[in-house]
Amino acid sequence: MATIASNSVRISRTFSARVGNILNNRNGRLIHHTKRYLKTQDGKRVDFGFLFDIDGVIVRGKKLLPSAKDAFRMLIDENGKFKVPVIFVTNAGNTLRQKKAKALSDWLDIEVVAEQVVMSHSPLKMFKQFHDKHILVSGQGPVVEIAKGLGFSQITTMDTLRQCFPHLDMVDHNRRKPAPCAFEQFFPRIEAVILFGEPVRWETNLQLVIDTLLSDGKPYVAPKEIPYPHMPVLACNMDLLWMAEACMPRFGHGCFLHSLESLYQKISGRELKYTALVGKPSELTYRHADFLLYEQARNMGMNGIKTIYCIGDNPESDIYGANLYDKYLQKRVIHTNVNVIKRTQQQTAGSQIIDVDETDTDSDLDSERTSALKDNSAEVYAKSCQSILVCTGVYCSSRDYVTYGRARSSNHNHRDFVLDPVLTQPKFVTQNVHEAVKLVFQKEKVISPFVS
Amino acid sequence: MATIASNSVRISRTFSARVGNILNNRNGRLIHHTKRYLKTQDGKRVDFGFLFDIDGVIVRGKKLLPSAKDAFRMLIDENGKFKVPVIFVTNAGNTLRQKKAKALSDWLDIEVVAEQVVMSHSPLKMFKQFHDKHILVSGQGPVVEIAKGLGFSQITTMDTLRQCFPHLDMVDHNRRKPAPCAFEQFFPRIEAVILFGEPVRWETNLQLVIDTLLSDGKPYVAPKEIPYPHMPVLACNMDLLWMAEACMPRFGHGCFLHSLESLYQKISGRELKYTALVGKPSELTYRHADFLLYEQARNMGMNGIKTIYCIGDNPESDIYGANLYDKYLQKRVIHTNVNVIKRTQQQTAGSQIIDVDETDTDSDLDSERTSALKDNSAEVYAKSCQSILVCTGVYCSSRDYVTYGRARSSNHNHRDFVLDPVLTQPKFVTQNVHEAVKLVFQKEKVISPFVS
Numbered sequence A, B: 001m002a003t004i005a006s007n008s009v010r011i012s013r014t015f016s017a018r019v020g021n022i023l024n025n026r027n028g029r030l031i032h033h034t035k036r037y038l039k040t041q042d043g044k045r046v047d048f049g050f051l052f053d054i055d056g057v058i059v060r061g062k063k064l065l066p067s068a069k070d071a072f073r074m075l076i077d078e079n080g081k082f083k084v085p086v087i088f089v090t091n092a093g094n095t096l097r098q099k100k101a102k103a104l105s106d107w108l109d110i111e112v113v114a115e116q117v118v119m120s121h122s123p124l125k126m127f128k129q130f131h132d133k134h135i136l137v138s139g140q141g142p143v144v145e146i147a148k149g150l151g152f153s154q155i156t157t158m159d160t161l162r163q164c165f166p167h168l169d170m171v172d173h174n175r176r177k178p179a180p181c182a183f184e185q186f187f188p189r190i191e192a193v194i195l196f197g198e199p200v201r202w203e204t205n206l207q208l209v210i211d212t213l214l215s216d217g218k219p220y221v222a223p224k225e226i227p228y229p230h231m232p233v234l235a236c237n238m239d240l241l242w243m244a245e246a247c248m249p250r251f252g253h254g255c256f257l258h259s260l261e262s263l264y265q266k267i268s269g270r271e272l273k274y275t276a277l278v279g280k281p282s283e284l285t286y287r288h289a290d291f292l293l294y295e296q297a298r299n300m301g302m303n304g305i306k307t308i309y310c311i312g313d314n315p316e317s318d319i320y321g322a323n324l325y326d327k328y329l330q331k332r333v334i335h336t337n338v339n340v341i342k343r344t345q346q347q348t349a350g351s352q353i354i355d356v357d358e359t360d361t362d363s364d365l366d367s368e369r370t371s372a373l374k375d376n377s378a379e380v381y382a383k384s385c386q387s388i389l390v391c392t393g394v395y396c397s398s399r400d401y402v403t404y405g406r407a408r409s410s411n412h413n414h415r416d417f418v419l420d421p422v423l424t425q426p427k428f429v430t431q432n433v434h435e436a437v438k439l440v441f442q443k444e445k446v447i448s449p450f451v452s
Helices: A002-019 A068-073 A097-108 A122-126 A143-150 A158-164 A202-214 A253-268 A283-299 A315-349 A358-364 A367-371 A433-443 B002-019 B068-073 B097-108 B122-126 B143-150 B158-164 B202-214 B253-268 B283-299 B315-349 B358-364 B367-371 B433-443
Strands: A022-024 A030-033 A036-040 A048-052 A086-089 A134-138 A154-157 A192-195 A233-236 A276-278 A307-312 A384-390 A428-430 A446-451 B022-024 B030-033 B036-040 B048-052 B086-089 B134-138 B154-157 B192-195 B233-236 B276-278 B307-312 B384-390 B428-430 B446-451
Touching: A048 A283, A048 A433, A068 A097, A068 A433, A086 A097, A086 A283, A122 A143, A122 A276, A122 A283, A134 A143, A134 A158, A134 A202, A143 A154, A154 A158, A158 A202, A192 A202, A192 A253, A202 A253, A202 B202, A202 B253, A233 A253, A253 B202, A253 B253, A276 A283, A283 A307, A283 A315, A307 A315, A307 A433, A315 A384, A384 A433, A428 A433, A433 A446, B048 B283, B048 B433, B068 B097, B068 B433, B086 B097, B086 B283, B122 B143, B122 B276, B122 B283, B134 B143, B134 B158, B134 B202, B143 B154, B154 B158, B158 B202, B192 B202, B192 B253, B202 B253, B233 B253, B276 B283, B283 B307, B283 B315, B307 B315, B307 B433, B315 B384, B384 B433, B428 B433, B433 B446
Parallel strands: A048 A086, A048 A307, A134 A154, A134 A192, A192 A233, A233 A276, A307 A384, A384 A428, B048 B086, B048 B307, B134 B154, B134 B192, B192 B233, B233 B276, B307 B384, B384 B428
Antiparallel strands: A022 A030, A036 A446, B022 B030, B036 B446
């Protein structure tokens, strides 16, 4: 025992000296301590990571689900540090990720840092081409701070817009008022609209967004003609509904988006088109989470991860998204192999190596989504994404989407994500998150942690 | 002169004695003074009445349009009393009609009484089968008072519902709160939903209405299955947009209804169907106004009216509605004539007279709309309805629905009123309401008032 212990210390110090295994994040906080990691039965380090949904998996509303703590105890060492890369992905977007990380830390009694949290808006960090544009934002919470944190610099909120041009906001009779002064000559044209999450007073937000689109960014000037295509609209979180304490699910941001799309269509006769639609089940969100898992893995001294296990409660959001991303990854694997073969052939033939454009694999994603991801190379990403459905949230097997008491005949996916029913089928189903983690350990043949 | 004057007085007294020409309305207020009335060139009393839209014809926002006073001076005698039946029809529904009558009186410097005002909800008075039901209401202003004035007796507002069941209203994070107590056992089932006008906080209203429909009136109980058809929904005012001070039109109640329909469709997979949709251009509103014009005419000592002149600024609401009603009236005229011929034939043949069901004529109206009007006989109504478009509101000929700077390719009519473009064409177009009244006088060959 003593020998093992002293050996552990010696190896540990050497390991520390050699690979600098204690790394600080931007804020000087310890992220991971790589002294302990999970190992498989054949003696290798594990090469998987976890992606957890939050609502319906770890908590419901504000209440911690009973199985959550047990699940996470399996993933941490005796110092409370993660032994395997873990990301929390939520479609919430009304708080800063630091705050969500703190909430998770409090719920689970584990240190969760901001870099482990992917909010619905997080992938917008990659959309650098919009960061200098004058944007109109909607949502609740600290939207300006969130936007700045993502890299945006010229931000107008709905409240500011209606204060400058009160004639635009007429539905509420009690809030009607004259304009403070003539802002028209000073107010710069709005160049893009970002919808972070469900706002308050949908009538105001719907009106101002549609005004902005129809007027090409100057809602105080009657347009000579309606511009089409309209300016860029980036939206985060397309969840139509979510489970809270009520007996039936509540409206999510997807309901707001649906109202916006259908009103824009009715008023202008044209379809509203998103430049970016992020948040589960968008592949962009999984791509972003994948990259963060890779960073964690590197910090832990791993080469990367091969498999992501996605645990969620919503078949049409979590499971669908995970399966969609898996499909995307499979195509990349095929494409990468083809490239390797091509390169080998070219080298053999003596011709110059031609770089195959990797964006061929991204042909299923629209061009904006593709370009947002161009700066990351293929090797960074996982090879597969496995979906696990738990029964503690939206889905409950005894009632088949019981939230309405019977199998729904309606499609609750967003219009732009055509539902392929096959993709809502999870790879695995477990009662709760604890069972899900145990299942993964079993599948991956994980044994007790190996002390390096 | 003196002789005419004294004769006038004598005839007037006689006339008063004979027909009781000073009649009081329900509140003891003088409605009409029938001493003076309009006459045509062939010496007969006129047999037409006016139906005026308000916004865009008489006022814009809160500002009186320049031509309005001149127009109404032509319609009143020297005592400021109307010489011809006049009704004001508005799709507004957020005030009591007494208040709207007072506003008109102040604007025009003429006494306008409540009985001359048709709000979007006024026809609901005819829907007696709902008056004893427990209704959920939405809208702004004194909705409870409005509902009671129409005959409803069991009324719950959105605010009351969300106070009893706060878990239902979750979009606004700052308003979330626990339930005060368990109201479920006490709260009676909701039996119908009435949408009076655009509410404030659409997210709350949309959520609660949809909850009510999906749960068959008990939104605090998860339904075993979704009822369909859903409970009755009665909506007032389907105007998609309206002209206010802003350079582009503002959302009307039609936008709220459109959001509701499309969300209900998305969530349940089914179409939301209205039991009643009142307000222009619904024939129910014109029918109701027609009946009120008849009452006024009788009070003035006329037999009734033959022609209604409808003056409005919105082709897809005012003009469309007037033309639609005219079409309905023409069918009734034909049908009535056919009945007369049939009866004559039957009498000649010696067979028993069979009553022809007048509702055959109403086959274009749905059954609820038909049954609401059964208690009024055919003789009460006008024979034709002529639409006159003015250029002081939504429509402006120089820009062809300029509110968007070009001819719209979209259909702004409500889904249930399929747009027949022919029916949006007015019979006449004039610059403003004064020109419209002059046109009618010219057409009807009206001369100076004859003193009875």
